[in-house]
Amino acid sequence: MKTAVTLFWILFAGLSAAWSAETTSGDRTLSPYFWVKTTGPGSDGPGVGADPLPLKSTRVEATIAGVFADVKVTQHYANTGTVPLEAVYVFPGSTRAAVHGLTLFVGDRRLEAKTKERAEARRTYEAAKSAGKTASLLEQQRPNVFQMNVANILPGDDVSVELRYTELLVPDHGVYEFVYPGVVGPRYSNKPAPGAPPEDTWVQNPYLHKGEQDPTGYSLRVDVAGSMPLQDVRCRSHAPKVDYRGQNEAVVSLDDPAGANRDFVLSYRLAGGAIQSGLFLGEGKDEKFFLLMVQPPARPTLAQVPPREFVFILDVSGSMNGFPLQTAKGLIRELLESLRPQDSFNVLLFAGASDLFSPSSVPATPEAIRAALQRIDEQQGSGGTELLPALKRALSLPQSEGVSRSFVVITDGYVDVEAESFRLVRENAGRANLFAFGIGSSVNRFLIEGLARSGQGEPFVVTDPEAGHEAAGRFRDYVSMPLLTGVRVKMEGFEAYDLEPGACADLLAERPLIVMGKWRGERTGHVVVTGNTGTAPYRSEHDMTTATVLPDAGGLSRLWARARIAELGDLEGARDGGDQKAAITQLGLTYNLLTKYTSFVAVDEIVRRSSPTLQTVKQPLPLPAGVENSAVGYPVAAAPEPSTVALVIVGLIVLLAALWRNRRLKIQEAGQESWGETKTK
Amino acid sequence: MTAPRVSPVSTRLAILAAVLLAGWPVLRWYGLRLGDGSDEPLGLLALGAALAFAPRAGWLEPLAERRLHGVALSLAAYSLAYAFVPPLLRAAIWVLALACCAAPKAALAWSTLLALSLPWVATVQFYLGYPLRCVTTLAAAGILRLCGLAVHAQGTVLGWAGERVLIDAPCSGIQMAWTLLAIAATTAVARGAGARESLRLFRRAGTAVLAANTVRAVALFCVEMRLWPVASSPGVHDAIGLTLFALAAWAALDWRRGVCATAPREALP
Incomplete structure (x- = not known):
């Protein structure tokens, strides 16, 4: 016993030494955190005297004319504290937005921002900040995540920053949708905080708890003007006021501070379900641009579809807890139940680790579907979001010959590994299509759209439980039969170049085929689109002479540049895609666009701050609606000791038991001794 | 006289x-x-x-x-x-x-009892709690790894398959140590145990508590990770903790070999 105890103490000492060695190598990772309204040095909150919430309001004004939306976002900052501030605000943008302008208003001064190479813009901003000049810097952290820094907001100041972007609205099933994203959801990251790249540090942002009131004002006005009478103007996400100004025009307005925690989604149709298609031209001073929108052909009747295999990759992490996971469960239930017995499926659940339903896909029998649904129903939503290992595992699953395979990724997309995911899918999806479902009130559309683009599939975004059913229906249509395959676009009678996209993918969704490019020469000739509908060849012609000439060529040029940048960005993610940085930077500088490598910076040349103190305040963001606190800091299981009172009671019981046992042993020993003595006698 | x-x-x-x-x-x-x-x-x-x-x-x-x-x-x-x-x-x-x-006459045990009456727990928790928790975490991770689970210890967190179990302040075992030492000291005083016997008892109590706390962390990790078919609840936590504490107390106060089985050896000062 003595030896055992000695060994235990040696082990204790050894473990202590090992602990000392291990704790020195531990690293914190980048991660969002809950905002705590604390002040003082050393706290995560703002310092003494600093205004903890410098962003006072956001005002969005959008003008939609046909398929083009021009959006102006005005952020109003004020300092009600007693020390000068630098405000840092991370906010979302549309994945299709071509951000082309920024204006800083300081008092009655209006300062137009310049587009500069990212590092240079940062240097300009930092120099102005140190010099005590009011300045603003707008950087793109992701194509749908922007960061605004405003330095030297003095006590009592009112500073406004106005940014402008253009966006192309692409109808789906004849429905136009304008989306203004409300908030950047908290991202899961496993990257170590020390040494993290500057474009990733924004992940470390404060969040308000679920249900905590965000005092920032939020208002929005959308002017919609169609070429035909508008129908079904509605907003599923909010309850705005809709004011019709005639058959073709409506003004939608909203003033709701609580509405910034989710995407604003406005949808409408044109009379008779028509879509505004055709050829649009923009003739600038140096360059001419065109945009072709072709209405898709009707979907053919499904004659015979080969056996299909579906691999569902479902995110069951902490941020999916609640409505997103419940909606995902319902969605998978609908999709599984629509499969035919000759189809097969598999399910991979992932959070911090992944759990595969079956080593290889199983036939979609009622028993298999029931078993899979039971496994899915057991999920509660907790843990991290290790998307890459899950995708890798799913993409490496064995595939049967003669089976059409589709991957279906279901997630809210709250990760920071977008580029790596796109590359993984592009390099490993093979002949399979990948469909991405984003579920949540404010999903990471960049990830969802990028995954679908990389996997030659379609993105779906489900913002509320009711929309899940509709999305499942659309998905069934898409995977049953493509609308148009072998698409080719040919220019006849005029010279076109720099086409976007370079090659047209199969058309799966009922949304127009879009081609953009530059052209030279006279306005003659036509654009010919050919393909196959599945039952017959397809051909449509669009004459240059009857094309719509837009008064402002800048809009088309920016949209073309935005599309080109997106494609270069995708290539950048590919292993053999090369370095596209120079090309993206050049496009950003030429077309005055915000990109990964170009930023906007505006500096007021008046030195306004004389005191040496400048507090940096990160504006806390509300949690997206329906997202639980577990997305930021899920409760970690612990192993607390029992209460001391219970321990005392148990200890005394053991003591009494030991006393009783001791007494019995003594009696037994005394009995044995007296029996021995009797026997001796 | x-x-x-x-x-x-x-x-x-x-x-x-x-x-x-x-x-x-x-x-x-x-x-x-x-x-x-x-x-x-x-x-x-x-x-x-x-x-x-x-x-x-x-x-x-x-x-x-x-x-x-x-x-x-x-x-x-x-x-x-x-x-x-x-x-x-x-x-x-x-x-x-x-x-x-x-x-x-059981001076050491009585002095220990008197010392234990001081408000030590919060202070010891503050200064020794973290190292004790780290040791418990490392030992528990070692045991779990021996069982074939790829568990890693980071500070006071046990991680496995993306999930985490925290060995937080109330998990350090200090309350268990205080209670068992108090009972052991009371027993030693009651039996008039000498200094050597008392020290032996305290050493056994300390060792038993450390071991019990490590096993408790392992058991609760299994419960939290659903490796045991027992749903996690405060009741289950308490039941596991109290059972292991009872075993530790029994091991420390073992009558046949412990201090109380022998007659007092030391005379009054």
Whole structure:
């Protein structure tokens, strides 16, 4: 016993030494955190005297004319504290937005921002900040995540920053949708905080708890003007006021501070379900641009579809807890139940680790579907979001010959590994299509759209439980039969170049085929689109002479540049895609666009701050609606000791038991001794 | 023949009164600490046990010279350290003086009981809690790895398959250690155990508690990770904790081999 105890103490000492060695190598990772309204040095909150919430309001004004939306976002900052501030605000943008302008208003001064190479813009901003000049810097952290820094907001100041972007609205099933994203959801990251790249540090942002009131004002006005009478103007996400100004025009307005925690989604149709298609031209001073929108052909009747295999990759992490996971469960239930017995499926659940339903896909029998649904129903939503290992595992699953395979990724997309995911899918999806479902009130559309683009599939975004059913229906249509395959676009009678996209993918969704490019020469000739509908060849012609000439060529040029940048960005993610940085930077500088490598910076040349103190305040963001606190800091299981009172009671019981046992042993020993003595006698 | 006359000043009672008088700041601080809610007032249990086993006779007899030296040295240290050391350590030094003049024949065990009556738990939790939790985490991770689970320990967190179990402040085992030491000390005093036997018992108690706390962390990790078909709840946590504590207590207080199975070996001072 003595030896055992000695060994235990040696082990204790050894473990202590090992602990000392291990704790020195531990690293914190980048991660969002809950905002705590604390002040003082050393706290995560703002310092003494600093205004903890410098962003006072956001005002969005959008003008939609046909398929083009021009959006102006005005952020109003004020300092009600007693020390000068630098405000840092991370906010979302549309994945299709071509951000082309920024204006800083300081008092009655209006300062137009310049587009500069990212590092240079940062240097300009930092120099102005140190010099005590009011300045603003707008950087793109992701194509749908922007960061605004405003330095030297003095006590009592009112500073406004106005940014402008253009966006192309692409109808789906004849429905136009304008989306203004409300908030950047908290991202899961496993990257170590020390040494993290500057474009990733924004992940470390404060969040308000679920249900905590965000005092920032939020208002929005959308002017919609169609070429035909508008129908079904509605907003599923909010309850705005809709004011019709005639058959073709409506003004939608909203003033709701609580509405910034989710995407604003406005949808409408044109009379008779028509879509505004055709050829649009923009003739600038140096360059001419065109945009072709072709209405898709009707979907053919499904004659015979080969056996299909579906691999569902479902995110069951902490941020999916609640409505997103419940909606995902319902969605998978609908999709599984629509499969035919000759189809097969598999399910991979992932959070911090992944759990595969079956080593290889199983036939979609009622028993298999029931078993899979039971496994899915057991999920509660907790843990991290290790998307890459899950995708890798799913993409490496064995595939049967003669089976059409589709991957279906279901997630809210709250990760920071977008580029790596796109590359993984592009390099490993093979002949399979990948469909991405984003579920949540404010999903990471960049990830969802990028995954679908990389996997030659379609993105779906489900913002509320009711929309899940509709999305499942659309998905069934898409995977049953493509609308148009072998698409080719040919220019006849005029010279076109720099086409976007370079090659047209199969058309799966009922949304127009879009081609953009530059052209030279006279306005003659036509654009010919050919393909196959599945039952017959397809051909449509669009004459240059009857094309719509837009008064402002800048809009088309920016949209073309935005599309080109997106494609270069995708290539950048590919292993053999090369370095596209120079090309993206050049496009950003030429077309005055915000990109990964170009930023906007505006500096007021008046030195306004004389005191040496400048507090940096990160504006806390509300949690997206329906997202639980577990997305930021899920409760970690612990192993607390029992209460001391219970321990005392148990200890005394053991003591009494030991006393009783001791007494019995003594009696037994005394009995044995007296029996021995009797026997001796 | 008449017994030699004892000076009233050299009686145990008089020296005890002097020690109590010298320790009035400690007593006042103790009273305040009991009521300020920063610690569970369980020290009173240990104090009650110490008072119950305090000597009932011999108070008017002179204090043995060795003990008298102990009292003098302790009080000197108490006086010198008064301005420099925190109140808890000051109290511990004063308790030593008290133990020197008032302890029964199981002096070490009784002194331990008296020391345990001080509000140690929160302080020990603060200074030793984290290292103890780290050791528990590492030991638990080692055991789980031996069972074939790829568990890693990071600080006081056990991680496995993307999930985490935190060995947080209430998991350090300090409450279990305090309770078992208090019971062991009470038992040792009741049995009149000598210093060597008492130390052996305390060592066994400490070892048993550390082992039990590690096994408890392993068991609760299995519950939290659903490796056991038991749903996690406070009741399950308590049941596992109390069962392991009972086993630890049994191992420490084992009657056949423990201190209480043997007759007291040491004579009164």
